[in-house]
Amino acid sequence: MAEKNMEQIVAHCKNTGFIFPGSEIYGGLANSWDYGPLGIELKNNIKKIWWEKFVQNRENSYGIDCAILMNPRVWEASGHVASFSDPLVDCKECKARFRADNLISDFSNHSVNPDLMTREEMSKYLEENHVPCPLCKKSNFTPIREFNLLFQTHRGVTKESQQDIYLRPETAQGEYVNFLNVQRTMRAKVPFGIGQIGKAFRNEITPGNFTFRQIEFEQMEYQFFCHEGEDEKYYQEFKQKSKEFFMALGIPENKLKFHDHDKLAFYAKAACDVYYEFPFGWDEVNGIHNRTNYDLTRHQEYSGKSMQYLDPVTNEKFIPYVIENSYGLDRAILAVICNSYDREKLPDGEEREIMRIIPRLAPFKVAVLPLIKKDLAEKAHELFADLAKDFRTTYDETGSIGKRYRRQDQIGTPLCVTVDYDTLNDNCVTVRDRDTMEQIRLPISELKAHIKSIIE
Numbered sequence: 001m002a003e004k005n006m007e008q009i010v011a012h013c014k015n016t017g018f019i020f021p022g023s024e025i026y027g028g029l030a031n032s033w034d035y036g037p038l039g040i041e042l043k044n045n046i047k048k049i050w051w052e053k054f055v056q057n058r059e060n061s062y063g064i065d066c067a068i069l070m071n072p073r074v075w076e077a078s079g080h081v082a083s084f085s086d087p088l089v090d091c092k093e094c095k096a097r098f099r100a101d102n103l104i105s106d107f108s109n110h111s112v113n114p115d116l117m118t119r120e121e122m123s124k125y126l127e128e129n130h131v132p133c134p135l136c137k138k139s140n141f142t143p144i145r146e147f148n149l150l151f152q153t154h155r156g157v158t159k160e161s162q163q164d165i166y167l168r169p170e171t172a173q174g175e176y177v178n179f180l181n182v183q184r185t186m187r188a189k190v191p192f193g194i195g196q197i198g199k200a201f202r203n204e205i206t207p208g209n210f211t212f213r214q215i216e217f218e219q220m221e222y223q224f225f226c227h228e229g230e231d232e233k234y235y236q237e238f239k240q241k242s243k244e245f246f247m248a249l250g251i252p253e254n255k256l257k258f259h260d261h262d263k264l265a266f267y268a269k270a271a272c273d274v275y276y277e278f279p280f281g282w283d284e285v286n287g288i289h290n291r292t293n294y295d296l297t298r299h300q301e302y303s304g305k306s307m308q309y310l311d312p313v314t315n316e317k318f319i320p321y322v323i324e325n326s327y328g329l330d331r332a333i334l335a336v337i338c339n340s341y342d343r344e345k346l347p348d349g350e351e352r353e354i355m356r357i358i359p360r361l362a363p364f365k366v367a368v369l370p371l372i373k374k375d376l377a378e379k380a381h382e383l384f385a386d387l388a389k390d391f392r393t394t395y396d397e398t399g400s401i402g403k404r405y406r407r408q409d410q411i412g413t414p415l416c417v418t419v420d421y422d423t424l425n426d427n428c429v430t431v432r433d434r435d436t437m438e439q440i441r442l443p444i445s446e447l448k449a450h451i452k453s454i455i456e
């Protein structure tokens with residue numbers, strides 16, 4: 001396996017159609033990216049696995065899809081208006097901008113946890129340790145300034161009548177404010193969960209590491225509402241679920257790390273971040289938090305509406321505890337891409353680029369390739385039309401068969417099916433495996449069952 005580096009991965013994603021720089025023809029927009037034809041397939045496949053795991057396969061679990069723009073009071077209740085900020089510093093020498101907490105983590109090789117520090121302590125640490133600017137290597141930073149990450153916009157026709165509103169910085173609040181709507185309409189009994197996948201926006205102005213840190217991204221969040229006293233049991237269960245989810249994406253266990261927070265928000269009982277080892281280092285892909293009954297209590301306070309649940313068995317009225325599971329969809333995609341991209345030396349000395357994406361996640365499951373376009377395209381198109389009813393299929397008739405195999409290896413297609421002259425007589429095709437490069441001959445009538453067995 002070749003050493004992985006981000007430049008190669010970014011170039012590969014752009015050249016093959018996974019991810020393009022946002023607004024590229026206008027010179028781009030920092031920290032914004034567009035998913036291409038392959039990226040959107042991968043994204044949908046990951047969403048499907050998450051949805052199945054959290055919403056579909058669990059009793060007492062429900063999905064929801066809330067508005068991105070919410071009443072601004074929501075963000076006052078959640079605390080985002082008052083304190084959703086990053087500690088920023090500028091390098092006085094080269095003018096580059098950084099998050100002080102990230103500078104400290106990176107400089108100390110994660111041995112110092114800036115979450116435990118006050119802003120003053122962070123400033124002192126930068127100064128006393130002569131922490132260098134990652135770009136110009138000098139150590140001369142401005143004092144820390146708070147930078148609020150909320151994206152603000154306005155609604156209303158005239159300037160005077162305008163109301164400030166926010167693009168949601170997380171999807172979770174939609175689940176909280178609809179807690180009783182879901183409970184009532186689904187006749188749900190605590191404990192139960194609400195899941196949502198959707199866009200979130202943050203005015204991130206520090207460098208992004210490709211899609212790791214974006215201004216517009218997708219989250220997959222699941223709030224589990226339970227009795228106080230059962231919260232610790234569910235918190236542990238959802239930590240385990242996080243590991244299972246990433247392993248279902250093909251991420252090996254040794255590339256995941258669980259980091260329990262030492263310092264907690266005053267309302268929280270436990271919090272854990274899950275890290276994946278990206279080529280640029282270990283970093284967060286998801287968080288699991290025991291948020292007690294804080295969020296629902298705040299919404300009760302700010303909205304004036306009761307958020308209490310009435311237990312039909314005990315007649316007890318209470319505000320449930322919440323175990324929050326917050327997954328960044330784009331970070332899961334990036335982890336899968338980094339994990340599967342490889343360059344491999346073949347026995348003949350050639351090198352091939354390959355994405356070893358697990359078949360369930362692969363953008364295309366199968367490629368149909370006529371050996372010679374002139375005489376075999378008709379049969380191959382026929383086969384494509386039939387396979388496409390059941391599997392995401394692609395068709396390629398240009399270039400030598402060897403080059404076409406390489407192109408499919410590059411984008412992670414698990415199987416290539418070649419239609420040759422014999423196919424016209426015996427209705428059999430050659431099926432080539434991406435990873436082993438082995439080829440077998442199969443009757444077309446058995447092809448779908450074979451593809452299915454590979455995906456499953």
Ligand code: ATP
Pocket residue numbers: 170202204211212213214215217218219284285286287326327328329330331
């Ligand atoms: P970070 O410390 O990296 O800024 P965070 O702790 O602020 O992340 P949360 O608020 O817990 O992140 O958000 C939940 C999840 O949403 C994160 O685990 C991550 O996967 C994803 N996420 C957060 N911010 C971004 C972003 N700017 N771009 C892409 N994904 C993000």
